[in-house]
Amino acid sequence: MNYKIALQIFNSMAPVFLLIYLGWLAVQKGIVDKSAKKVCSTLVSDFVFPALLFENTYKAKPSEVFDLTWMLAFCLAMCSMWVVAYLINKVVLRKDIRQSAMQAMLSSFPNMGGMGIPFLALLIGASSAISVAVGNVIVAVTVIPATLFLLELGSALAGETDKSVSGWQIFTHAVIKSLKKPMVMAVILGLVCSTTGISAYLPKFVISSLEITAKSCNFVSLFAVGVAIHGTKLAFSKGLSVNLALKCLLNPAIVWALVMMFGLTGQHAEEMIFLLAMPTATTATILAYQWSVQEEEASSLYMASTALSIITLPILLILMRSYIPGVI
Secondary structure (H helix, E strand, O other): OOHHHHHHHHHHHHHHHHHHHHHHHHHHOOOOOOOHHHHHHHHHHHHHHHHHHHHHHHHOOHHHHOOHHHHHHHHHHHHHHHHHHHHHHHHHOOOOHHHHHHHHHHHHOEOHHHHHHHHHHHHOOHHHHHHHHHHHHHHHHOHHHHHHHHHHHHHHHOOOOOOOOOHHHHHHHHHHHHHOOHHHHHHHHHHHHHHHOHHHHOOHHHHHHHHHHHHOHHHHHHHHHHHHHOOOOOOOOHHHHHHHHHHHHHHHHHHHHHHHHOOOOHHHHHHHHHHHHOOEOHHHHHHHHHOOOOHHHHHHHHHHHHHHHHHHHHHHHHHHHHHOOOOO
16 A cells, blocks of 8 residues: 555544544543533434434435445345344353343444444545435334344343233334434435425525534534543453454454445445444443443443544455445
């Protein structure tokens, strides 16, 4: 790899990690209180990220959003990782149903909002937000409800919840709850506007407000990641080592294999590999605390995978430019 390519990769990725460090430094120096973590996370998940997803989705043609080949490859890659992680935690590490389900989610659910959007926006462009939007919808109807179903099932088997509630009720409730999240609703509304032509009649002040909010996504989301990882301590264990290997090594390998299998090239391949190779999602970590399952392991995996992404993401870009046609 020559000097010019190395410099190009550095210039593409350095802003991402610099802004994450800025968020961490702001807490370290007392400029921002640690309690800002909740505020920053809410801004990203409920306002900034949905605004960006809606803005890009309502402008897109339905054919640009519904790329069935990409959607199927993405879904298979993420769900395969979830299943593998669940089985390894259940059979090899001998964790119970709830612990295995949570670790599966932590290993397969990537930080598409906090790091995926700003990372791809800087590297590829704003059009990459469409892939992020589709990815979030897929997450909302696959790994999230599957994880919540097993968490509820584990609690029911342990006698902690009402056993009269059926598995189907648990699953459908989880799907509906996921679809009601602002980031998913933003995509659905954007698609409705795009397919029906309503987007042409949206008031100018609404569009301007969305644009202002969306433009802050890169900074706010990366700053929020920096705030979130401040003070997080790594709890080294066999489980962390195994799940970190699953997240940072096996996960990219599975995604790469499916990219090859489906013949994805160029931007489509780059978006899929990078999105699924992102560190553990903040949402997954928060869910671990809400359910009081694998809290320490969740924080450790979130911290470790975010730190390791400084190494893994540039390596993936180098490999993609060498072996996948159309990646520049």
